[in-house]
Amino acid sequence: MRLPRSPADTAILSVAIFPLLSIAYTLDCKHIQADGIGFNLEALGGPHSVQHTADLGPSQRNTTYTIDICKALTKKKGGNKNEECPNNTRVCAVQYLVTDDGKNRNLEETYPIAGDLKESKGFGHLDPKWQRLSTLPSNDDSKKEGLVIDLHGGYKEDGGRKQNAIIEFQCDKTRSGLENLPREGEREEATLLGREHVSEKSEEPETPPADDKTPSLTFDSYGPWPKSPEQDLLRLTWKTKWACEDAKKQHDAENASHWGFFTWFILIAFLSTAAYLIFGSWLNYNRYGARGWDLLPHGDTIRDVPYLMKDWIRRVVNAIQGGGSRGGYAAV
CATH class of the missing domain: 2.70.130.10 (Mannose-6-phosphate receptor binding domain)
Structure with a gap:
């Protein structure tokens, strides 16, 4: 070698x-x-x-x-x-x-x-x-x-x-x-x-x-x-x-039970949201013949979420940067 x-x-x-x-x-x-x-x-x-x-x-x-x-x-x-x-x-x-x-x-x-x-x-x-x-x-x-x-x-x-x-x-x-x-x-x-x-x-x-x-x-x-x-x-x-x-097994089992609660909570929240979107889309399709974004319940609100977040971030940045200074022209 x-x-x-x-x-x-x-x-x-x-x-x-x-x-x-x-x-x-x-x-x-x-x-x-x-x-x-x-x-x-x-x-x-x-x-x-x-x-x-x-x-x-x-x-x-x-x-x-x-x-x-x-x-x-x-x-x-x-x-x-x-x-x-x-x-x-x-x-x-x-x-x-x-x-x-x-x-x-x-x-x-x-x-x-x-x-x-x-x-x-x-x-x-x-x-x-x-x-x-x-x-x-x-x-x-x-x-x-x-x-x-x-x-x-x-x-x-x-x-x-x-x-x-x-x-x-x-x-x-x-x-x-x-x-x-x-x-x-x-x-x-x-x-x-x-x-x-x-x-x-x-x-x-x-x-x-x-x-x-x-x-x-x-x-x-x-x-x-x-x-x-x-x-x-x-x-x-x-x-x-x-x-x-058996102490470590009991310790791990206790931690697993605590983590299991949060896992079930996230899983139930996800399934509930998915069920709401699927049922709402089916209802809009059959009742109103909606297509695309119109299928989703409150589709306009969901579609505007990225723009709302962008606008909110811009407001926060402007508030931080402009808090200590005064822009524009002074009145004469």
């Missing part, structure tokens, strides 16, 4: 291959396919955070992990740049040392765990990989319904270690996935007090099930990855009804 060598051929080949590379490295939360089953996690979009606290004796290490499953995390205007990860980050970690009394808090480190980090020293791709929980080799996972995503591309300068994230979306039909997420204004207080399971963004706090007060998004673990000890792995669990295998 002979490869193209001219600049034009190279450009054409790049245009053809680029969409395939984009599909391989991007994450679309609306159209997820895992083992032939479709999922839609759009409802979980937006930055959400969970916090883990490690007791160090005289102080605590509070690490806040923020994730957006639908798009890259955005930087806040006027925010502290030291507390923000590079552009195109999907999972970000911000680490503080906090005294036991909560009065002193010092930023220790900020590092991306997953994303298309073209601007960072540890260049990497997100390279998302979806799997159904029931197809995983673990016996415990085989009994669960849901899906798991493996995210890459993160880099921690302290030690030069690559970062990965695995988020397990478990099917829970009693949860939307946004339960027990405090309002944005409560995040600072929660960080100082060392609370766990904090969400950075939530429009309105959801009502959790009466028998379960835990957040839908929880921290599992963070540390060296057993499969690759030179890398660190973050594990999160997210319970939501959108991870159920």
Whole structure:
């Protein structure tokens, strides 16, 4: 096989291959396919955070992990740049040392765990990989319904270690996935007090099930990855009804029913108009012997519609153009 060598051929080949590379490295939360089953996690979009606290004796290490499953995390205007990860980050970690009394808090480190980090020293791709929980080799996972995503591309300068994230979306039909997420204004207080399971963004706090007060998004673990000890792995669990295998079918069925109403409305309006024109034309033909435009009911009005529209458009244009000026000659 002979490869193209001219600049034009190279450009054409790049245009053809680029969409395939984009599909391989991007994450679309609306159209997820895992083992032939479709999922839609759009409802979980937006930055959400969970916090883990490690007791160090005289102080605590509070690490806040923020994730957006639908798009890259955005930087806040006027925010502290030291507390923000590079552009195109999907999972970000911000680490503080906090005294036991909560009065002193010092930023220790900020590092991306997953994303298309073209601007960072540890260049990497997100390279998302979806799997159904029931197809995983673990016996415990085989009994669960849901899906798991493996995210890459993160880099921690302290030690030069690559970062990965695995988020397990478990099917829970009693949860939307946004339960027990405090309002944005409560995040600072929660960080100082060392609370766990904090969400950075939530429009309105959801009502959790009466028998379960835990957040839908929880921290599992963070540390060296057993499969690759030179890398660190973050594990999160997210319970939501959108991870159920029949959730997307129900969502699509609801949308189809709504679209069906408008389809029937347009169809009935079209058939009614057609029936009126056909019946009116038949009546004019048999009663008055009409031909051509005279066949149509109110044929003169229908025939004048294009001219009426043209005249109306001309009036609007003249009103806009002549509103600020005065034409013609002045009286003497």
